[in-house]
Amino acid sequence: xxxxxxxxxxxxxxxxxxxxxxxxxxxxxxxxxxxxxxxxxxxxxxxxxxxxxxxxxxxxxxxxxxxxxxxxxxxxxxxxxxxxxxxxxxxxxxxxxxxxxxxxxxxxxxxxxxxxxxxxxxxxxxxxxxxxxxxxxxxxxxxxxxxxxxxxxxxxxxxxxxxxxxxxxxxxxxxxxxxxxxxxxxxxxxxxxxxxxxxxxxxxxxxxxxxxxxxxxxxxxxxxxxxxxxxxxxxxxxxxxxxxxxxxxxxxxxxxxxxxxxxxxxxxxxxxxxxxxxxxxxxxxxxxxxxxxxxxxxxxxxxxxxxxxxx
Numbered sequence: 640x641x642x643x644x645x646x647x648x649x650x651x652x653x654x655x656x657x658x659x660x661x662x663x664x665x666x667x668x669x670x671x672x673x674x675x676x677x678x679x680x681x682x683x684x685x686x687x688x689x690x691x692x693x694x695x696x697x698x699x700x701x702x703x704x705x706x707x708x709x710x711x712x713x714x715x716x717x718x719x720x721x722x723x724x725x726x727x728x729x730x731x732x733x734x735x736x737x738x739x740x741x742x743x744x745x746x747x748x749x750x751x752x753x754x755x756x757x758x759x760x761x762x763x764x765x766x767x768x769x770x771x772x773x774x775x776x777x778x779x780x781x782x783x784x785x786x787x788x789x790x791x792x793x794x795x796x797x798x799x800x801x802x803x804x805x806x807x808x809x810x811x812x813x814x815x816x817x818x819x820x821x822x823x824x825x826x827x828x829x830x831x832x833x834x835x836x837x838x839x840x841x842x843x844x845x846x847x848x849x850x851x852x853x854x855x856x857x858x859x860x861x862x863x864x865x866x867x868x869x870x871x872x873x874x875x876x877x878x879x880x881x882x883x884x885x886x887x888x889x890x891x892x893x894x895x896x897x898x899x900x901x902x903x904x905x906x907x908x909x910x911x912x913x914x915x916x917x918x919x920x921x922x923x924x925x926x927x928x929x930x931x932x933x934x935x936x937x938x939x940x941x942x943x944x945x946x947x948x949x950x
Contacts, residue, residue, distance in 0.1 A: 642662060642665045646672070647662050647665065650675055660679065661679075664682075682770070697717060697721045697723070697930065698718045698724050698780075698803075699715075700713065700714070700804070700928040701713070701716070701730075701733045701799070702714075704795050708789070708818075710795075711786070711810075712740045712784055713784065713785050713797065714736050714781070714784040715930060716729075716732070716779065717931065718775075723775060729775060729779075730803075732771050732779075735758050736764075736784075737784075739751075740784040741786060743786070751784070752765040785926045787810050787924070789810065792814055792816070793810060793812040793821065793923070794825055795811075796808075798830055798833060805930070808925065809825050810923040811824065812923050813916065813920045821916075821920070828905070828922060831905060832927050835898070837891060838891075840925070841893050841894070845891065853883060854883055858875075861875050862875070893906035893909070909922065
């Protein structure tokens with residue numbers, strides 16, 4: 640039976656499920672509307688459709704590194720409430736998402752969601768997510784992931800702060816086998832990154848456009864400050880340049896004061912470990928995720944929410 644646009648539209652309005660899933664359901668059931676609804680319910684899609692519009696800005700950041708330390712991944716999966724984020728079933732699901740991501744070649748979330756779910760290849764990652772939404776009862780969202788795969792000797796290390804509020808994954812390069820020393824160094828660097836949120840490893844990694852943008856902001860601030868009204872342009876320029884250098888030290892990890900020992904910089908700490916190991920150590924890359932960063936959060940009065948539920 641030919642599946643028409645009108646049929647897809649009718650099923651979408653009935654269930655609230657996306658057009659492509661509706662079309663697939665109708666194709667699988669030979670255009671039978673009732674069976675198509677049942678098909679979507681079995682897949683967990685119809686049950687989750689009503690929840691899809693809710694804001695999911697809570698959740699957790701999670702990391703997973705293979706036993707051989709060859710691959711590592713960091714993921715963020717969002718929920719609507721912090722209560723669900725602490726739920727053991729939700730955390731088991733996030734663990735599965737991380738294991739899916741570590742074996743995935745997907746370059747973006749859309750491609751990732753279209754993959755077959757490793758835990759149950761009869762469904763896609765998106766369909767498995769919808770089933771989880773139906774079970775947990777909240778809108779969930781796989782927001783992002785980043786995977787590291789070592790191409791040379793060294794160590795992948797991760798750190799989770801606040802039960803999943805912040806997660807960090809780092810890669811260290813070192814020609815000498817020193818797993819315990821690199822593990823400790825990586826953990827300490829990851830804790831520094833979690834706490835101070837640097838944007839770059841070193842000043843050589845800072846893009847010129849970032850410097851220009853910061854310079855523009857600092858110049859404007861200096862010009863608008865009444866204290867600088869009588870100062871000549873060359874003096875203001877020196878002031879702004881000095882402020883920029885100070886800012887870059889805060890943005891660049893290796894130039895920051897090492898949190899556990901303020902008498903040395905992070906680079907000096909790395910060098911001290913390298914000296915003890917007897918081989919150079921380099922921080923190749925890092926990624927830091929904070930749960931819900933950049934997302935609008937729904938604010939509700941808890942008492943009102945309970946009253947709403949009772950009514």
